[in-house]
Amino acid sequence: MMSFMRFEIARTARNVKYLIFLIAVPVGFYLLWGRQSGEQDGVQISALALVAMAVYAATGGALMAAGGGVADDRAQGWIRQLKVTPLSDARWLAGRIVLGVLMVLPGVAGVSLAGLLAGHVHLPAGRWAALIGLLLVGSLPFGLLGLFLGLILRGKTAQLGIVVVFFALAVLGGVIGAGALPGIWEKVRQLTPSYGLVQGGNAVIAGHAPTVTQAGVLAVWTVVAGVAVILRWRQSSGA
Amino acid sequence: MENSTVLFREVSRRFGTTQALDRASFSVGRGETVALLGHNGAGKSTAVDLMLGLRRPDDGDITILGTSPSRAVAGGRVGALLQTGGLPDGATIRDIVRLACGLYGGKRRVGEVLELAGLTELAGRQATELSGGQAQRVRFAIAVSGRPDLLFLDEPTVALDVEARREFWAVVRGAAEDGASVVFATHYLEEADQFADRVVVLSHGRVVADATPSAIKAMAGGRAVRCVLAAPDPQRLLALPGVVDVTIHGNDVLLRTDDADRTVEMLYTSIGGVRDLEVTGAGLEEALISLSSRKDQS
Numbered sequence: 001m002m003s004f005m006r007f008e009i010a011r012t013a014r015n016v017k018y019l020i021f022l023i024a025v026p027v028g029f030y031l032l033w034g035r036q037s038g039e040q041d042g043v044q045i046s047a048l049a050l051v052a053m054a055v056y057a058a059t060g061g062a063l064m065a066a067g068g069g070v071a072d073d074r075a076q077g078w079i080r081q082l083k084v085t086p087l088s089d090a091r092w093l094a095g096r097i098v099l100g101v102l103m104v105l106p107g108v109a110g111v112s113l114a115g116l117l118a119g120h121v122h123l124p125a126g127r128w129a130a131l132i133g134l135l136l137v138g139s140l141p142f143g144l145l146g147l148f149l150g151l152i153l154r155g156k157t158a159q160l161g162i163v164v165v166f167f168a169l170a171v172l173g174g175v176i177g178a179g180a181l182p183g184i185w186e187k188v189r190q191l192t193p194s195y196g197l198v199q200g201g202n203a204v205i206a207g208h209a210p211t212v213t214q215a216g217v218l219a220v221w222t223v224v225a226g227v228a229v230i231l232r233w234r235q236s237s238g239a
Numbered sequence: 240m241e242n243s244t245v246l247f248r249e250v251s252r253r254f255g256t257t258q259a260l261d262r263a264s265f266s267v268g269r270g271e272t273v274a275l276l277g278h279n280g281a282g283k284s285t286a287v288d289l290m291l292g293l294r295r296p297d298d299g300d301i302t303i304l305g306t307s308p309s310r311a312v313a314g315g316r317v318g319a320l321l322q323t324g325g326l327p328d329g330a331t332i333r334d335i336v337r338l339a340c341g342l343y344g345g346k347r348r349v350g351e352v353l354e355l356a357g358l359t360e361l362a363g364r365q366a367t368e369l370s371g372g373q374a375q376r377v378r379f380a381i382a383v384s385g386r387p388d389l390l391f392l393d394e395p396t397v398a399l400d401v402e403a404r405r406e407f408w409a410v411v412r413g414a415a416e417d418g419a420s421v422v423f424a425t426h427y428l429e430e431a432d433q434f435a436d437r438v439v440v441l442s443h444g445r446v447v448a449d450a451t452p453s454a455i456k457a458m459a460g461g462r463a464v465r466c467v468l469a470a471p472d473p474q475r476l477l478a479l480p481g482v483v484d485v486t487i488h489g490n491d492v493l494l495r496t497d498d499a500d501r502t503v504e505m506l507y508t509s510i511g512g513v514r515d516l517e518v519t520g521a522g523l524e525e526a527l528i529s530l531s532s533r534k535d536q537s
Contacts, residue, residue, distance in 0.1 A: 002341070003337070003338050003340075003341020003342055004338065004341070004342065006341075007330065007335075007337070007338040007341075010330070011327070011330050011334070014329055014330075015329055069328070072328060076325035076326065076327065076328070077321070077323045077324045077325030078324075078325050078326060078327040080293070080321055080323055080324050080325070081321060081325060081326075081378070081381065082342075083293060084291050084293070084312055084317070084318075084319040084321065084324070084391075085312075085315075085339065085342045085381070085385075086314065086315040086344070087342050088313060
């Protein structure tokens, strides 16, 4: 399991496209639009922007790291090869999910650093740690979702599918763009995990715990995506 | 039965309307190298998949190293080079071999495995930069990185040219020296002949023969002897020891024989004037037709 994690981390770290998309893009966005002074409901705007971009980095990192290479690995027969080594299916699945969660860190660290240095965000260390903790746990449903997409889609479609899902969730969840969504969409967004994570993050930096609804939405997505992954995995590896 | 590495008993497996394996039985002893020989679709890959626990049989029992296929694989006692197995993008050969060594619990060192598979010079390359033969050696490296008691090679040389095939088998021989059992699937009779202690011939999912390579070749109508004679006489040629069939085109003669050594000897002593003599194995095609019909008659 450790050797599998080490292998996958080294592989991900060498993927330049991935690093640009998940570190350079959110950090760049933050530097362009996030460094506003002023407050909103007693919280620095630059801190709210930090939450949004950290969620971008976290959700994108989890989706891509957990699921991104899986479709190619399947197509090339690498997963089949792994199946005849002592690495069990359960460990493979666990490894992919842990990888998704771990790969949240580089982007979140980059955005945090930008917030600290360029955005002059002042947060007590405890809240900052709580935010990072929330992002790690809250990216679990995204990792599972990415893995599910990697298991059902093929090759380039999978990469594209993950990016489409990522942006759809980012827009719906208010990670990208500001203000209310038109009509029914404002209701729909309440049910997205990205919205739950952004709102939860905003609560944490204001010194509150995330609400039950926010935590509940994330938990439901985690369970649903987790069950979908397991069912799909069983089906595809069925005798 | 304690000495059997593989026990394959009355195993059947169907895919849709295709009976991939039909009550097939064979075994592999400890340290033995066994070839599964047959055409595409004969059931070789299905048999390998079943022995690795990648699929389950509809019927019959499979015991690998005294346990179930999936337990043997999970215990790291089996190595496999799959026909449909592949290598990952974005990783060097060294990364891949290091991963394999780690997954098998460090029974071999990375440098040792690279050396064994002739990959030391290529360790820094990506899998996508390798030739077919080189990529196949990487898959082989993965398969032997756990010093397995049992090694499966599913059509390991199918896409390789003659030179790469020779190199590949040289590497396999080097690695299998420490007493591991080897099961390889092939549709080259020649490959089975050269590398196997025993050959299990599959046809339409059934085991139609299970014997030493030379016995298989004898059963299959033996060998083909080609030569040029000044004035070939079909009657005299057919009367030579071992000869079962004679084909003549002008001065070119093709003899099919059960006993090539005696046929050739008598060809020189009783007929003479022999030029351009060549002895080859009969093709797999003839072998399978002959073996399948034998089985049907019995």
